[in-house]
Amino acid sequence: MLSIRGLGIALAIASLMAAPACNRRKPVVTPQPAPSVEAPPPVVTQPPAPPRATERVEDRQPAPLSEDTVADRSLDELNRNSPLRPAFFVLDSSDLDDAGRSVVTGNVDVLKKNPQWVVTIEGHCDERGTAEYNLALGERRAAAVKTYMVSLGIAPDRLRTVSYGKEFPFDQAHNEDAWSKNRRAHFVITAK
Amino acid sequence: MKRLRTHAVLLAILVAATGLWPLAAQNQNQQPEIELVIGGDGNSPPHYAIPDFVAASADATEIAQTISQVLWDDLAFEREFDLIPRDVYKSIPPARSPEQVPFASWREVGADAVFFGSVQRSGDKVVVQVRLFNVRTRQQVFSKEYSGTASNPRLYAHTVADEVHLQQRALKGVARTKLSFVSDRNRERLLGPIDNREVKEIYVSDYDGANQRRITTTRQLNLNPSWSPDAKSVAYSSYRNLTPQIFVSLIYQGVLETPTKSTTVSNMMPVFSPDGSKIAFVTNRDGNTEIYVMNRDGSNVRRLTNHPAYESTPTWSPNGQQIAFTSDRTGKAQVYIMNAADGSNVRRLTVSESEADRATWSPAPFNEIAYAGRTSSNGFDIKIHELATGMVRQITFGEGSNESPAYSPNGKHLAFTSTRAGGTQVFTIGRDGRGLKQITRSGNNQTPAWSQ
Numbered sequence: 001m002l003s004i005r006g007l008g009i010a011l012a013i014a015s016l017m018a019a020p021a022c023n024r025r026k027p028v029v030t031p032q033p034a035p036s037v038e039a040p041p042p043v044v045t046q047p048p049a050p051p052r053a054t055e056r057v058e059d060r061q062p063a064p065l066s067e068d069t070v071a072d073r074s075l076d077e078l079n080r081n082s083p084l085r086p087a088f089f090v091l092d093s094s095d096l097d098d099a100g101r102s103v104v105t106g107n108v109d110v111l112k113k114n115p116q117w118v119v120t121i122e123g124h125c126d127e128r129g130t131a132e133y134n135l136a137l138g139e140r141r142a143a144a145v146k147t148y149m150v151s152l153g154i155a156p157d158r159l160r161t162v163s164y165g166k167e168f169p170f171d172q173a174h175n176e177d178a179w180s181k182n183r184r185a186h187f188v189i190t191a192k
Numbered sequence: 193m194k195r196l197r198t199h200a201v202l203l204a205i206l207v208a209a210t211g212l213w214p215l216a217a218q219n220q221n222q223q224p225e226i227e228l229v230i231g232g233d234g235n236s237p238p239h240y241a242i243p244d245f246v247a248a249s250a251d252a253t254e255i256a257q258t259i260s261q262v263l264w265d266d267l268a269f270e271r272e273f274d275l276i277p278r279d280v281y282k283s284i285p286p287a288r289s290p291e292q293v294p295f296a297s298w299r300e301v302g303a304d305a306v307f308f309g310s311v312q313r314s315g316d317k318v319v320v321q322v323r324l325f326n327v328r329t330r331q332q333v334f335s336k337e338y339s340g341t342a343s344n345p346r347l348y349a350h351t352v353a354d355e356v357h358l359q360q361r362a363l364k365g366v367a368r369t370k371l372s373f374v375s376d377r378n379r380e381r382l383l384g385p386i387d388n389r390e391v392k393e394i395y396v397s398d399y400d401g402a403n404q405r406r407i408t409t410t411r412q413l414n415l416n417p418s419w420s421p422d423a424k425s426v427a428y429s430s431y432r433n434l435t436p437q438i439f440v441s442l443i444y445q446g447v448l449e450t451p452t453k454s455t456t457v458s459n460m461m462p463v464f465s466p467d468g469s470k471i472a473f474v475t476n477r478d479g480n481t482e483i484y485v486m487n488r489d490g491s492n493v494r495r496l497t498n499h500p501a502y503e504s505t506p507t508w509s510p511n512g513q514q515i516a517f518t519s520d521r522t523g524k525a526q527v528y529i530m531n532a533a534d535g536s537n538v539r540r541l542t543v544s545e546s547e548a549d550r551a552t553w554s555p556a557p558f559n560e561i562a563y564a565g566r567t568s569s570n571g572f573d574i575k576i577h578e579l580a581t582g583m584v585r586q587i588t589f590g591e592g593s594n595e596s597p598a599y600s601p602n603g604k605h606l607a608f609t610s611t612r613a614g615g616t617q618v619f620t621i622g623r624d625g626r627g628l629k630q631i632t633r634s635g636n637n638q639t640p641a642w643s644q
Contacts, residue, residue, distance in 0.1 A: 049335055054319070057340035059347050062396050062407045062443035120434065128570050130549040130595050131638055133518065133525050135415070135460065136474075136481045136502040143480070160456065162435050167413055168389045174570075190434075 075189055083110045084119065084187035087145060088180065092129065094140035096148055100185075104145055107187060108152045118191035121145050123163040124170070126179035131165060138163030145185040160190070228333045229360055230305045230326045232274070238304035238360075240273040243286045245309035245320075252313035255345040259320065260309060262346045265400065266353030266367040270604065271627065272360070276303055290323050290332070298327045309352075316341050320348045324356060334359060346402055364602045369399045370643040371607055372407075372417040372426050373618050377635025380411055392638075394428050396443060399600070399620075399642070401631035407443050416461045416639050421468040423643040425449075429460035436460040438473055440488070451490030461505055464488070465512045465532075472496070472506040472515055472532075483517050485532070496535035507553045507561075508532065516541060516551040516561055527551040527563050527577075541577060544584065548575075550596050555603045558623070562587070562597040562606055574608050576623065587625045596639045599623075607631070607640035 084107045087100040096104060111117055123138030123145075142161035150156050170186075171178035232238035242264045245256035268275050281301050287293045290308045298306045306327055312319045318341065324334035334356060338348050350367035357365035375395045382389035391411045397404040408414050413431040420427070426443055429436040435458045440449040452459035457477040464471055465485075472485045478495070481502045486493040497503040501521035508515055515532045518525050527541040527548045542548040547566035554560045559579045564572040565586075571593030575586050588594040592612030599606055600620075605627075607620050618631040618640045631640075 049332060054337045054339050055351075057320075057338045057347055057351055059341060059344040060444050061344075061403070062405060129547075130525075130564055130572060132416075132461065132505045132596070133520075133547075133549045136504045136520075139458065139476055139481060140502065143476075160434065162431070163458065164413065167392065167415070170388075 075192065078189055078192065082187065082189065084189070086184040086186045089141055089183040089185070091126070091179075091183065092137070094123075094137065094144045096144055101148065104148055104185075105152060108149055108154055111149075111154055111158065114192070116192055117189050118158050118160070120160045120162060120188045120190050121149075122186040122188060123161065123165075124168065124182055124184050124186060125166045126182045127166045127169065127174065128179065129166070131167070134165035135163050136165075138165045141183075141185050226331055226333065227326070227329070230324075230333060232304050237272065237274050239276050239302050240267060241276045241281055241298055241301065241303040241306045242267070242278075243281065243284065243307065245307075245311050245322075246286060246288060248310045248312040249314065252311040252318070255313060255318060255342060256309070256311040258345040259311065259349045259352075260307075262349035262400075263307070263309075263352055266349055266365070267356070269367075269400070269627070269629075270353075270357055270361075270363065270365055271622070272357060272363060273305070276301060290321075290325075293325055293330075295325070295327055295330050303327045313342060316343070318342045318345070318348070322352050344403070346398065350398070366399050366600045366602055366605065366642075369601055370396055370419075370423065371399060371401075371618065371631065371640050372396050372419060372428075372643070373607075373632065373637050373640040374415055374417065374428075375406075375632065375635050375637045377637070378406070379635065382412065394426060394441070395637070396426065397631065400629075401618075404632070404634075407441055418463045418641045419643040420464050421466060421644055426641075427462035427464060427471060429458075429462065438462045438471065440471075449489070451486060451488065453490075463506055463508060465508050466510055467512060472508065474504045474506070483515065483535070496530065496532070497538075498535070505550050507551050509553050510556045514553075516553055518549045518551065525549045527561065545575075547572075552597050552599055552606075554599050554623075555601055558603040560623075562599065562623075564595040564597065564608075571611075574606065574621075585625075587621060587623070598640050598642045600642050601644045605642075607642050609638050609640065 085103050087096060087103045121142045123142035125134035125138050142163055146159045146161050149159055169182045171181045230238050242260050245260045247253040247256045264275060267273055284294060284297045287308055293308055304327055306325050308323045310321045320338045322336050323332050325332055338351060353367040354365040357363040373395055374392050376390045376392045380391045382391050392413050393406050394408045394414045394417045395404055396407050410430055410432050415429050417426045417428040424442060424444060425440050427438060427440045430439050433455050435454060437454060438452045438459045440451060457475060459473055459475045461474040462471045469488060470485050471488055472483060474481050475484050481504050482495060483497045483503050483506050484493055484495050499521055501519050503517055503519045505518040506515050513532055514529055516527055516529045519528050524547045528538055529541055530538045541561060545565040548563045551561050551563045560576050562574060562576045565575045567573040567590055572595050573586055573588045573590060574594050574597045575584055577584050592610045594608055594610045597606045597608045605620050605622055607618060609616050610619050613630060616636040616638050618637045620629045620631060621627060
């Protein structure tokens with residue numbers, strides 16, 4: 001009972017407030033309080049009240065964290081002239097086509113000749129999807145390549161996958177030529 | 193007392209929801225002596241004048257100017273008042289004291305409200321006094337004194353703007369809120385086997401783009417920042433251990449938490465629940481990307497979606513009971529909603545888009561979801577889906593590609609990225625599509641998040 005009464009009061013107040021508010025949205029002629037422009041300003045007899053107690057304003061700025069990345073440079077040269085070739089994809093697809101399967105098969109042969117190598121398969125996308133969607137699409141591309149390589153006999157623990165979405169385009173241009181280069185699975189040797 | 197409180201709450205809801213000026217509601221206010229809320233003529237919002245603040249000491253001139261200029265910008269940003277252009281009152285000599293405010297002159301230029309501010313500086317210490325007067329009644333409705341350092345004068349203006357918006361419009365202003373985003377502006381190269389990659393770090397700035405600074409120095413890829421509800425932490429994903437993992441940076445302490453620690457599966461796109469206790473995120477730990485939720489410390493991991501398609505980009509409803517997300521289960525990315533507790537009751541939200549991503553749930557009192565909808569083969573525009581009516585309205589219109597919307601904490605604004613100005617930059621815009629403002633200009637900047 002109490003809560004219903006409370007609700008009633010609240011609704012009554014709300015409607016009291018809402019009624020003039022609705023009038024204001026539609027500029028139909030409705031009685032308005034007379035404008036007070038013409039009224040003489042009241043005489044101010046007291047000086048303005050002094051401020052209340054002083055409020056402390058504190059400026060805080062974020063502190064950066066220290067560097068914590070140590071890169072392994074020993075593999076740089078190997079990757080710069082990598083025997084592993086990238087596989088390319090069509091728009092919004094993570095399926096390996098014939099050309100893609102052929103490239104991946106060649107990479108599998110290289111890995112079989114170098115059984116100590118561990119490889120990261122990077123999934124990349126062109127810029128036409130959203131940044132968020134492309135992170136998922138790149139992951140799917142990398143996973144599709146890994147699945148195919150495992151089916152050709154590479155141990156899964158030699159293959160890691162990572163998606164870079166559209167974050168690291170190989171060609172920065174904004175045309176089909178660049179986009180076709182950027183839709184790829186890229187291979188990086190991470191241990192040898 | 194209780195009734196008064198109810199009244200105040202309803203007033204706040206009404207003002208925020210309708211953007212209208214509740215004249216009659218003020219008249220019910222039971223404070224006969226001073227009417228605190230300054231109205232305008234008839235139906236129009238009140239006209240505000242912000243003359244330069246007075247320097248009460250010789251070296252305070254620059255700070256005084258900054259504060260009055262930033263206050264002007266802050267009040268203009270919310271569009272609750274009509275700000276009289278400064279040129280109009282250039283000829284009115286600034287009052288040297290609050291007792292000397294020339295009300296007749298202010299009335300002549302049509303001002304309903306006028307500020308008086310003074311700044312006293314001694315060394316690095318600053319004292320700022322601010323008053324707001326009703327020009328018609330010549331009564332003071334706001335009076336405060338602030339003290340602090342001279343290092344960031346803008347913060348005094350932001351504080352005044354927030355307090356005036358709260359007092360005059362029952363509005364939670366955004367002047368002291370912050371943005372976080374990803375940027376490659378440092379043009380540093382990624383360490384490792386590939387030479388030609390630019391690192392992306394997480395940045396934080398004031399809501400208006402001032403004070404942009406980096407909060408990560410990993411020289412790696414860092415993505416998708418999101419704020420904790422207390423605005424003290426930023427969660428993001430970082431590739432420092434090859435696969436993306438979730439990090440929570442307590443940005444004022446320089447402390448880093450690592451709720452996920454895998455080196456083989458990815459954990460990314462963290463978003464805090466509205467109460468800050470949980471993080472929804474995206475992981476491929478079960479083979480393809482699905483949405484999971486965990487406690488902030490990484491414990492109690494639970495799976496919410498289970499579908500062979502990909503699921504990503506979660507966003508919480510304001511009460512924490514639902515999560516909107518993206519799935520391409522129909523072949524193209526679309527936005528769906530599910531129950532946050534167990535992933536049940538999945539339903540599709542976007543039914544008329546060819547593609548939609550990065551849903552962002554508005555805060556109350558608005559009840560809507562913003563997202564990026566594909567509007568051309570190469571690009572997206574920001575759209576807003578009203579949940580009550582199912583109506584969709586478009587906020588941007590094909591100038592570049594517009595992505596990654598994020599609501600301001602009062603729901604009146606969105607941050608997003610656009611390619612319209614060269615590179616990818618962060619912008620803000622009103623939820624009505626007005627008031628576009630560019631926030632970043634250096635390098636490429638992406639996936640903004642807006643703090644409380």
